[in-house]
Amino acid sequence: MAVELVETISELRGRVADRRSAGALGLVPTMGALHAGHASLIAEARRSCATVVASIFVNPLQFDRTDDLASYPRPLEADLDMCADLGVDMVFAPSVPEMYPGPARCAVDVGRLADHLCGSGRPGHFRGVATVVLKLFQIIQPDVAFFGEKDAQQLAIVRRMVADFNVPVRVVGVPTVRETDGLALSSRNRRMTPAERHLAPALYRVLLDVQARVRAGVPDTETIVTRAAAGLPADERLRLEYLALVDPDECQPVDRVTGPVIAAGALWVGSTRLIDNVRCVPQGQV
Amino acid sequence: MAVELVETISELRGRVADRRSAGALGLVPTMGALHAGHASLIAEARRSCATVVASIFVNPLQFDRTDDLASYPRPLEADLDMCADLGVDMVFAPSVPEMYPGPARCAVDVGRLADHLCGSGRPGHFRGVATVVLKLFQIIQPDVAFFGEKDAQQLAIVRRMVADFNVPVRVVGVPTVRETDGLALSSRNRRMTPAERHLAPALYRVLLDVQARVRAGVPDTETIVTRAAAGLPADERLRLEYLALVDPDECQPVDRVTGPVIAAGALWVGSTRLIDNVRCVPQGQV
Secondary structure (H helix, E strand, O other), X not given: OOOEEEOOHHHHHXXXXXXXXXXXXXXXXXXXXXXXXXXXXXXXHHHHOOEEEEEEOOOHHHOOOHHHHHHOOOOHHHHHHHHHHOOOOEEEOOOHHHHOOOOOOOEEEOHHHHOOOHHHHOOOHHHHHHHXXXXXXXXXXXXXXXXXXXXXXXXXXXXXXXXXXXXXXXXXXXXXXXXXXXXXXXXXXXXXXXXXXXXXXXXXXXXXXXXXHHHOOOOEHHHHHHHHHOOOOOOOOEEEXXXXXXOOOOOOEOOEOOOOEEEEEEEEEOOEEEEEEEEEOOOOOO | OOOEEEOOHHHHXXXXXXXXHXXXXXXXXXXXXXXXXXXXXXXXXXXXXXXXXXXXXXXXXXXXXXXXXXXXXXXXXXXXXXXXXXXXXXXXXXXXXXXXXXXXXXXXXXXXXXXXXXXXXXXXXXXXXXXXHHHHHHHHOOOEEEEEOOOHHXXXXXXXXXXXXXXXXXXXXXXXXXXXXXXXXXXXXXXXXHHHHHHOOHHHHHHHHHHHHHHOOOOEHHHHHHHHHOOOOOOXXXXXXXXXXXXXXXXXXXXXXXXXXXXXXXXXXXXXXXXXXXXXXXXXXX
């Protein structure tokens, strides 16, 4: 069955209103270039909601580098086919002028939540993410919205924004989907050469190493991170941007591990920047 | 008829949901200490909406001075009586912990809209206003919200936030209500001594002088403002914080008047800070 493609806010609002009486409305916000990770979000939405809307919008506000924005893949036809196959009811794919008709003056300030991890290397990124997610929530007014745990800081920020602003949306985090060698699925993976792709699972292996050290009871973050990072292959194409242990709610660095933490890393593989994270729990804790 | 008093977000949401099918839901957000200016907002809401909710919340986030927050009047019983008399269906009067259960991390950044007028003298004020208004909009989900034109910069910022974030609320500005001597109604008026109250209409007279000069075709803001300000009574209890001409949409100062502008002023009368504004249009324009 063909999926409905909606490109304007007013049309989207009308169509969503027609379906609201059918039951819960689920939103899967994406930037397109859909892969099995997105399929997992959509499947979760399909399982629990009467109506599933996927949005596809490459949000300029969240790109700190114009070359990254320009080269971000936009395979709309393939995305629509995939949405149809997965039973999405409606795809909202607005243009940039539809979302930003003039210079925006108001934005969501996410405060300290953007101080670390990807926030420090990508100034303005999470402000842009939070702002566009708030806009999508206001336009679509979903009951539930689905986000991948792969983007842990993004998920934490969206949860916090929803709580701080009392947005009437339930936010659901969906586990990261991985290739058989452990690489987390990402729209950016397809940019790598075969040789780079071969190196890419190193990030997940480092994170698993961190996870094992935390589980074994090593308390000192500095020790854990230094030893785990030493396991990265010595290859000039690999550059570790960060490897950190942070608390799950606010993504603030922890010096000593006393409870569950998120181990998060960003690794450059050639000119492709990969991120990933795993939850780490000291043995005996939940 | 008694007005329903609701103090928690969850109860408010339930009660509002019950009434939504009756027709348009109107919100009049206030900080209490209601006067005839608020009555005018409520009357406008009552005229056009099936259900009228008034919120009463002295928002700590928008106070830049703790003494001002502490001394802000909170006559809840009188406010409830007035709401009942005016036919308000429901008053939402949450506690501070109900609105801010923990440290808020996310806030609405209003950008350049807060650079001038009250924004420069009250750092963080409009960020606090925009954040609490966004929260109230998310909690109550009104179809229409009513704001006084007396707070021109606040009205411009709320309009802009609603547009920038696609909030599905129609914002209605309601004309300023004045005493017979021209003083704009404000909850702060009751703080003045009789002698200060006698001086207070000077602000409106200065603004009318600005309006007359604009109408007469004087183009230069500096000239207009200097000459009008010279008409203030020489009294040590009066201190003009600002007197400015700004564009109505973004409250940015204009050097030369080429179209409709807002003349806005803030005047200290003793220890009471009064604000007011009038729309000014060069003769022959609309």
